[in-house]
Amino acid sequence: xxxxxxxxxxxxxxxxxxxxxxxxxxxxxxxxxxxxxxxxxxxxxxxxxxxxxxxxxxxxxxxxxxxxxxxxxxxxxxxxxxxxxxxxxxxxxxxxxxxxxxxxxxxxxxxxxxxxxxxxxxxxxxxxxxxxxxxxxxxxxxxxxxxxx
Amino acid sequence: xxxxxxxxxxxxxxxxxxxxxxxxxxxxxxxxxxxxxxxxxxxxxxxxxxxxxxxxxxxxxxxxxxxxxxxxxxxxxxxxxxxxxxxxxxxxxxxxxxxxxxxxxxxxxxxxxxxxxxxxxxxxxxxxxxxxxxxxxxxxxxxxxxxxx
Numbered sequence: 001x002x003x004x005x006x007x008x009x010x011x012x013x014x015x016x017x018x019x020x021x022x023x024x025x026x027x028x029x030x031x032x033x034x035x036x037x038x039x040x041x042x043x044x045x046x047x048x049x050x051x052x053x054x055x056x057x058x059x060x061x062x063x064x065x066x067x068x069x070x071x072x073x074x075x076x077x078x079x080x081x082x083x084x085x086x087x088x089x090x091x092x093x094x095x096x097x098x099x100x101x102x103x104x105x106x107x108x109x110x111x112x113x114x115x116x117x118x119x120x121x122x123x124x125x126x127x128x129x130x131x132x133x134x135x136x137x138x139x140x141x142x143x144x145x146x147x148x149x
Numbered sequence: 150x151x152x153x154x155x156x157x158x159x160x161x162x163x164x165x166x167x168x169x170x171x172x173x174x175x176x177x178x179x180x181x182x183x184x185x186x187x188x189x190x191x192x193x194x195x196x197x198x199x200x201x202x203x204x205x206x207x208x209x210x211x212x213x214x215x216x217x218x219x220x221x222x223x224x225x226x227x228x229x230x231x232x233x234x235x236x237x238x239x240x241x242x243x244x245x246x247x248x249x250x251x252x253x254x255x256x257x258x259x260x261x262x263x264x265x266x267x268x269x270x271x272x273x274x275x276x277x278x279x280x281x282x283x284x285x286x287x288x289x290x291x292x293x294x295x296x297x298x
Binding site: 045049050051052057060061063064065066067068071083084085086087088089091092093094109112144145147148149 | 216
């Protein structure tokens with residue numbers, strides 16, 4: 001399914017944009033199994049007053065309850081390098097492949113994920129970077145809150 | 150607030166029991182700041198069809214959006230050793246102290262937490278162990294699903 005990487009990353013970007021339009025934090029994610037998106041999500045801190053609905057968590061939640069083998073065969077696409085919480089969820093469910101839009105505006109727990117055998121594919125996507133740069137410039141306090149800083 | 154440890158662990162156990170009564174997985178948690186419970190929760194995989202609402206995550210979610218300093222001054226009480234996802238959330242928010250009911254029926258990411266400077270206080274609580282032992286015996290498939298196995 002490698003040929004679809006850009007389409008799935010685009011779907012994650014579309015989710016990030018949806019979040020931005022809702023007044024939220026522009027980070028999006030999709031969970032892909034067998035060439036099909038089984039969960040889409042975006043950060044909903046603002047929209048739902050949520051401390052746990054980061055983009056990746058929202059995508060996992062929207063995928064619903066899945067057996068272990070589905071996660072183990074899935075790829076998680078996210079517009080931004082996954083934080084400790086989202087990385088922990090990736091490890092819990094044994095997701096083996098994570099495609100990351102960018103890790104310039106925020107570096108998550110890539111080292112931990114790599115040390116546990118998760119294959120990371122980091123793109124240096126200009127759209128992902130532009131979305132985050134603008135957001136961080138406009139709402140630095142909200143961004144700090146989202147990453148526990 | 151050390152003298153209240155058993156009362157707060159009891160509050161987490163009460164949450165676990167509530168989960169069991171609802172037909173769910175008996176793991177509970179409370180987030181305590183300045184001697185006061187600011188979030189209570191229990192595993193809601195069954196009740197909400199949720200892949201992310203472990204007990205600790207539910208307690209964090211129910212505490213609502215908090216500034217970083219509140220988490221950093223808080224103690225998280227949980228009936229069971231925290232999995233990778235919940236440990237990641239603890240690291241994201243910089244929670245420095247975690248009180249754990251037991252780690253016999255499941256060993257979570259205590260090593261990782263310890264290596265990042267989180268102070269862990271593991272009780273060998275008989276009630277916590279009995280709740281999990283009975284649950285795992287009665288619903289092994291559900292337990293496997295909850296820990297991505």
